[in-house]
Amino acid sequence: MVNTIAISQARVTEHNFVAPNIKRLALQAPGIARQAQPGQFVNMRCSPTLDPLLRRPFSINRIDPTSGTISVLYKVVGRGTELLANIHRGDSIDVLGPLGTGFELKPQGRKVVLIAGGIGVAPFHPLAEQLVNTGYDVTCLAGARCDEEFAELNDLAELGVEMYCATEDGSRGEQGRVTNLLENTLHKRNFDMAYACGPNAMLAAIKQICGRAQLPLQLSLEEIMACGLGVCLGCTCEKEKENGFLHVCTDGPVVWAEEVKL
Amino acid sequence: MVNTIAISQARVTEHNFVAPNIKRLALQAPGIARQAQPGQFVNMRCSPTLDPLLRRPFSINRIDPTSGTISVLYKVVGRGTELLANIHRGDSIDVLGPLGTGFELKPQGRKVVLIAGGIGVAPFHPLAEQLVNTGYDVTCLAGARCDEEFAELNDLAELGVEMYCATEDGSRGEQGRVTNLLENTLHKRNFDMAYACGPNAMLAAIKQICGRAQLPLQLSLEEIMACGLGVCLGCTCEKEKENGFLHVCTDGPVVWAEEVKL
């Protein structure tokens, strides 16, 4: 799918908090914007120095080939993201992409559901955009610990996505986990295809639920990465059907649920 | 001399180019400003990460106990100073000081000469200020490769220092080295005390010239440092009169010329 990988010192065009611990970083990166597919990711250096040494992978959260910009939506969780959060508009950052295999964009049927856990919502905006534009009915179930950990809910709604949410503390939407929300929703409604992104434990639960409901499911996986290119063989995930491993950076990040053991 | 060493995340209050490759960084650091003596230095981290690992030493270039600020004047020469140059006003930086032994502030006689090579001018402003205020006649000879490598000339002049300069390419002042300027000046005028700061080769030449002229001389030395506190024993300079080494961070950076072999 990917013919070209672009690398650049991309200029930061916007960088704002969208939730107390979540920022959106917009970059001038036309080579990436021109080619990126929903579900693909970029691999970014969070510091120009050798510490932290490795790049950090982030889903592509906005793709605008016209203006030549892309965005990532990230949560500050550790050293790399803390350094990233300090980058100023106008600064440059070393970004490599687009990488990996994105979402299935022409699923069978007409009704799809996106299931997001926390910052797992990041890859869904470009996906929803394409699906809505090509005539699908898109519903999104978003879960988070509390209201403050949500992002993108309005943005997705504006695309015409039907939004439902759940928080563990009940501060927004239903109280409970997004998996509960999914089960309740599946009792009432039918879907032809599901997509999920979030922590592994959540993905495992969703895989079970969708399996029981015989709902085709794609997962966007996360794994610690070094190269992002398929050469280090570090980003593995066990295969479901045979011995051996998938490589999240090239076989994924998006995979069919039945391919992986979670 | 130093009773207290302060360490802080000091806020950057100003950070501007004063010459094409030279910046002045002003910091809110009242604990340092309260105690700093001319000739002392600070040891700063240029990055919050482990690369570069070590702090970088810089002479204290302005001391304002009233506002609680200090400045350093630095030349961008390598990785640390490049990172430093990217720090924004309002950011914080980890600074430790004041460190080391400063200049003799009550030299015998009335007429003193300051000799600066390139960025070696950095420690002279606070020194000149004190000397002028306590009634000394202060002359400064400043040398640089070209006009663009000068800093502080006007600032020193404003203090009432008599300024002379030399450039290797003749783009400002006399053509030649500051050592030529010194020799010419010493033919015409008498001084009671000299202070020099600059590259080691220049200091060695000045030591010879002042030795011949029997002019008491203090040098501000530079040496690669790790701790800046006297514990690592890494910042050595050979002693002149006996075997063994001086430690630039504690025995210096300011030393009497006759103490060191250059």
Add this chain to the structure above:
Amino acid sequence: MDEHSTRYTVHGGEKASEPQVKSGLRTAESDSRLTTSLCGIKLNSPILSASGTYGYGKEFSRLYDLSLLGAVVVKGITLNQRAGNPGRRLIETPAGLINSIGLENPGLEGFISQEMPFLREQGVPVIVNISGNTPEEYAALAERLDEEPGVSALEVNISCPNVKQGGMAFGVTCDMAAQVTTIVRSRTNLPMIVKLSPNVTDIAGIAQAVEAEGADCISLINTLLAMAIDIHTRKPLLKNTFGGLSGPAIKPVALRMVWQVAGAIKIPVIGMGGISSWQDAMEFILAGASAIAIGTANFVNPYVVPEIHAGLSKYMEEQGVKNISELVGAARINR
């Protein structure tokens, strides 16, 4: 600003090519100051890929022309296919990386059928890194690869555990290192590079033992044995407890070992360990390395190979040196 403009041309992109950059790259490719040779193999440059950090060349061939390299050193091959280690495989450390890949590879025949056809077409020598659990496995690999067209040399990775000796790596004693060298030597006429483990007291002694058994070249260093602990689960992060440390963190140790080995043997040395810039590469060459390999830096900066190529070219030009081989070991002279 288009993101390609400051860097290198990306192959295969619609609008990605920018003539002047591309030609800059071409010039670099044909820089005769960087051509050299190693065990009789002609190299376009002294820059090799380090095994296990470059796959089988396909991925990077999409980023730049592989002929910038002196040779592609491929991911370590074993007799049979291996799935590699379960659990976490990568741990970032200060300026370093611990890996526990476990030699995931398609096996000898898989490699030959799936990867060699592509590699043969890249116009760059191919060095096959081989690993075994017994001397016989190394022997079988050597014998089969000896007859495979397009293989320019073997790199024998002796950092593998010797299953007959309780899992101690072959490379940590002179005896075991010599044993593997002897048996491989007897089965191949290809140039034989022996890749040393750095986890030893006397690296020069191991190098001499291996030279005495007929190695044509020594490469070093492989990764330093290392570990990390998760303070929350209170367990080692890796299932196998230990992994291999690579990256800039180990460069000062690697350089010291290259210096020690280059001073102790007559056959050429390939230096590696943390090289991330042309300056790093130059240090290894001055220490006595005839060629250098780039490992972990490929992950940090996928264009590190062309950047080092350009940097070395420029240094040669500025220093007025006709060929890089004149600088091999130059820091050893007049000391």
Add this chain to the structure above:
Amino acid sequence: MDEHSTRYTVHGGEKASEPQVKSGLRTAESDSRLTTSLCGIKLNSPILSASGTYGYGKEFSRLYDLSLLGAVVVKGITLNQRAGNPGRRLIETPAGLINSIGLENPGLEGFISQEMPFLREQGVPVIVNISGNTPEEYAALAERLDEEPGVSALEVNISCPNVKQGGMAFGVTCDMAAQVTTIVRSRTNLPMIVKLSPNVTDIAGIAQAVEAEGADCISLINTLLAMAIDIHTRKPLLKNTFGGLSGPAIKPVALRMVWQVAGAIKIPVIGMGGISSWQDAMEFILAGASAIAIGTANFVNPYVVPEIHAGLSKYMEEQGVKNISELVGAARINR
């Protein structure tokens, strides 16, 4: 914002003391969760200074109360005064530092007369690090220090070159390591800590040899042998070519060695090598270190000791662990 407010109280400053920060520091000092013991010495905390990175304690006593430490381990002492190495002594490397200090020190008698009076008054055990060129030099140092009041233990640095064996470090063979241990053991009743060199194939074997000769404790690691080359002058940056690599870069290797040694011997282990945070310290303790030492990090962050102290206290509290000694080697259990 005053620069002291976010950190620790600086002693001796006019206005520097800020009550609530000071009391925070005091609480940390008396945290019984961190008290422990080592070879019969009672320690206020498991945090020691690493020899050669802390002078003789004076400088840091101006920054915080030394009784935060379990013990002060002083700069290595030799029989006679040493001026140390000429030329450049420090080289920064990625997340590391190469040093070539050359054991500059005032000599045994100079140390006793100039440094011990101050050290005796700090209310913290003093561990004297000793170095020699011959076994007899170690013996003489041990004998004299045995009778010196205020010395709590000796740390025998066996990374020194054995001048009788061509300059190879004592610590690189079991025989030489054992020889030094035996002779020091015969001359002192003080607890004897033997500090190992990491530049060996089998660190656990050396530890066992040293344990067998009567060492009370093992400390490790000393620095990794390393070098750097100036690509402009084309010469090694250090006059002695090699120096010792320390700092965060070596942490993964140090931790692995501590793990190996702690699993091979019964006497306690002091772990060090790149520790820069309480999380690093905790990894070493979980790997089996009864105490840990802070070296290079003191240069980077002079308040690293109080910060690690506070971090460990907090971790103990959060994890509901009564005493740090319960966590020693905890990562080794149930694997």
